[in-house]
Amino acid sequence: MECNEQLVAVSFCSRASRLRLLRNVLRDAADLGGLDESQTEAMVLAVNEACMNIIQHAYAMDPDGQIDVSIFHEREALVIQIRDYAATVDTEKIRSRELDDIRPGGLGVHLINSLMDECGFIEAPSDGGNLFQMKIFTREQGEDNDISG
């Protein structure tokens, strides 16, 4: 993948209290990258969900983990890469659950898959951890990322 321009890179510790800060950065980056309001909220929610998964599962609520979020502007899309330094995940075990199964948890993967045009783990960094990438096309290029579904 060729990334034309990095809009922003942020690092923060794996604490839930940092997610609001991240969302504010994401909204500004989305504006800079040309996403409309609906696409922005879709991207913000998806990235938030991914970081929540890292906090809750990869770091098991350890508040001293590090999460890196980088946003790149391609000609046709915004690309978001999320890096953690926890144990390498078994990607086969990460699945969206059936929505008919009404229970409190397990919505994050479904939301990410629904909201982003492309998403998935990419090659794990050589120094460990996990690297997850999402892509949202600009309105002219991609499918409707309307957060309303």
Next chain:
Amino acid sequence: MTFPVEDKQGFSVVMLSGEIDLNNSPDARKVILNSLKKLKHVMVDLSNVEYIDSSGVASLVEGFQYARTNNLEFGLIGVSEAAMSVLRLARLDQVFVIYGSLEERLENGD
């Protein structure tokens, strides 16, 4: 963070507001369940919710499940567009009972 609860017409109305995320959804969960455990019928007002993630939704689902198990009424009122978007994605807009307002619920009766 404490979310206010107002007793109105036989319901405990839990007033959520702002951004409901992993940081404060435990507080939302706590206030919802505390009201239900007092055997109150609960309506959760989402009119001032600007953002909600899956942890916030999970708090609502827990309330829904607890109420159903204990024969209590549980519903959502004044759901903001931001919250409704997430509920639709999770297909929970078909699960929760949703009213435009408490008055609407009262007019509808049982």
